[in-house]
Amino acid sequence: METRIVGAEEGLDEAVSLIKSGELVVIPTETVYGLGADALNPAAVKKIFEAKGRPQDNPLIVHISRVEQVKTIAREVPDEFYALAERFMPGPLTVVLEKSDAVPYEVTAGGHTVAVRMPNNAIVRRLIAASSPIAAPSANRSKHVSPTTAAHVYDDLKGRVSLILDGGECVVGIESTVLDLTTDIPTVLRPGAVTADMIAEVLGAVSSAGKIIGVAKSPGMKYEHYAPTVPAVAAYDEDKAFARYDEEVRAGGRPVLIMRERHRAAAGERAFISLGDTPEECMRRIYAALRKAEREYTFVIVEALSGKGAEGSVMNRIMKSVGGKLL
Numbered sequence: 001m002e003t004r005i006v007g008a009e010e011g012l013d014e015a016v017s018l019i020k021s022g023e024l025v026v027i028p029t030e031t032v033y034g035l036g037a038d039a040l041n042p043a044a045v046k047k048i049f050e051a052k053g054r055p056q057d058n059p060l061i062v063h064i065s066r067v068e069q070v071k072t073i074a075r076e077v078p079d080e081f082y083a084l085a086e087r088f089m090p091g092p093l094t095v096v097l098e099k100s101d102a103v104p105y106e107v108t109a110g111g112h113t114v115a116v117r118m119p120n121n122a123i124v125r126r127l128i129a130a131s132s133p134i135a136a137p138s139a140n141r142s143k144h145v146s147p148t149t150a151a152h153v154y155d156d157l158k159g160r161v162s163l164i165l166d167g168g169e170c171v172v173g174i175e176s177t178v179l180d181l182t183t184d185i186p187t188v189l190r191p192g193a194v195t196a197d198m199i200a201e202v203l204g205a206v207s208s209a210g211k212i213i214g215v216a217k218s219p220g221m222k223y224e225h226y227a228p229t230v231p232a233v234a235a236y237d238e239d240k241a242f243a244r245y246d247e248e249v250r251a252g253g254r255p256v257l258i259m260r261e262r263h264r265a266a267a268g269e270r271a272f273i274s275l276g277d278t279p280e281e282c283m284r285r286i287y288a289a290l291r292k293a294e295r296e297y298t299f300v301i302v303e304a305l306s307g308k309g310a311e312g313s314v315m316n317r318i319m320k321s322v323g324g325k326l327l
């Protein structure tokens with residue numbers, strides 16, 4: 001199969017026909033690129049799992065074009081959903097609700113709940129409005145780093161999907177926050193740009209104590225994720241990071257540091273990929289940095305960030321990328 005990258009606007013009509021005929025299309029979103037199919041067509045949804053090599057027991061997010069469309073996806077929509085929608089939609093927040101009969105079990109991995117999100121990309125919302133709600137996981141090969149450019153997607157899915165809609169670089173850069181509204185207390189299953197504090201401002205209470213890692217309710221979180229193809233470790237301490245780097249060089253390796261800009265001067269001549277400085281910059285750059293590192297180097301040392309707020313969401317992905325290995 002030939003894989004083409006086409007500007008999102010230019011490729012819109014073709015994307016509508018592909019989705020309607022049960023085929024896959026890669027869509028740009030503000031978080032990461034998604035591998036989309038008609039969420040209401042079981043045969044189409046199966047193709048997503050095949051193309052990604054995704055485990056069947058990991059459910060997909062359904063993307064909608066307007067808030068009211070949630071009613072076709074969810075059996076009951078609590079007031080909390082609308083309160084969150086008012087503040088965060090369209091945007092990087094996914095909400096888990098009881099599923100409606102229209103949603104096939106292929107999407108929910110056999111479960112009775114469904115994850116719903118309204119992406120902040122107007123062209124993609126036009127695509128959904130003109131075709132169907134779209135089920136889409138991140139458009140990477142299963143377990144690899146998530147894609148934040150069309151080129152990243154091409155590297156992973158070349159020959160497995162015919163059309164990649166190019167919407168430029170993703171502005172948020174890590175996957176959406178996943179919030180479960182089916183539990184007694186709303187529970188953050190995956191942290192993201194919409195932080196637990198921001199959600200608590202709207203809902204009053206939210207649980208994120210489970211720290212997502214190990215929370216079985218979001219099955220995707222139990223797999224090793226976001227892993228670069230070369231060994232990687234994280235370090236809180238700059239000196240430890242540099243020492244490990246120098247050791248790697250002496251052993252004949254080609255290491256690289258992925259750190260915030262503030263460490264660049266101290267790093268001196270060492271290979272350095274900058275995360276910028278603000279939490280938002282780190283979020284936007286982390287996946288591209290990991291992909292560049294695995295292409296050009298043999299060992300990756302990533303700066304460990306604090307566990308708080310947006311920085312905590314990036315740190316969640318860093319710890320998964322390094323398989324929990326800290327210096």
Ligand code: TXA
Nearest residue numbers: 031034059060113114115137138175176217218219220
């Ligand atoms: O930003 C995003 O969310 C991107 C873009 C493309 O929208 N999508 C994305 O999808 O990251 P994926 O499949 O890579 O991650 C979805 C996460 C997984 O951890 C999955 O287990 C969880 O959401 N999830 C999906 N449906 C769920 C459900 N019904 N209950 C609990 N967790 C669910």
Ligand code: MG
Nearest residue numbers: 137138146175
């Ligand atoms: Mg993913």
